[in-house]
Amino acid sequence: MLGFTPFKKHANKFNYIPRYYDPEKEAREQRRAELRGERAEDAGREYRPGQYIRTQREARAARHAGTGDRGRTRIFKIAGAMALMLLFIYLLYPRLVNWMLQMQRPVARPVPAAQAEGEFNPYAPIVVVPNDYQKPEAPAAETAEKQAEE
Incomplete structure (x- = not known):
């Protein structure tokens, strides 16, 4: 009971490493075989000159087969x-x-019928109309005489 404590710092873990199949290891081995130029089909055959280079080239071509189409579709998009x-x-x-x-x-509001007839409504809004009236100017001859007198 010396190391027992009811308050754990972390939960119990189940750490299982697969014994017969490890996807990371298999992917790693496949990459290494590709880099060395080996294929599963060539395992039992005899070495031919240029086999590793040819295998690397085919693997690279298969890996980059769709990149041209992706770039072209991106440009179209x-x-x-x-x-x-x-x-x-x-x-x-x-x-x-x-x-x-x-x-x-502003929206032009129609005048209510009660105001149009002349009936007074103290609660109706007041319509303010700007004063556009201007005094008529005197004829040019009169203005010239006034300026001469001054």
Whole structure:
């Protein structure tokens, strides 16, 4: 009971290492065989000159087989996204801006029928109209005489 404590610092762990199959080890061995130029098909055969180089080249070609297509599809995706953005800017953006500007303009409210007939409503909002009246200017001859007198 000397080392027993009811308060553990960590939970019990079950650490199982597979005895017959280790995926990490198998992947590691496959990479090493690929680097050495060995294949499973060539295990029982006799060595041919250039076999390792040929095997490495075939493995590299198989690994890089899809990279050209990935780059090409990426370029097509970028070009399509740019086309959609230009279409949005050219067609939809001006309409969107006009709609936003129309939303900001004050709405002209119709005059209620009670005010139009002349009936007074003390609770109705007051309509303020700007004064656009300007005095008519005097004819040019009169202004010239006034300036000469002064």
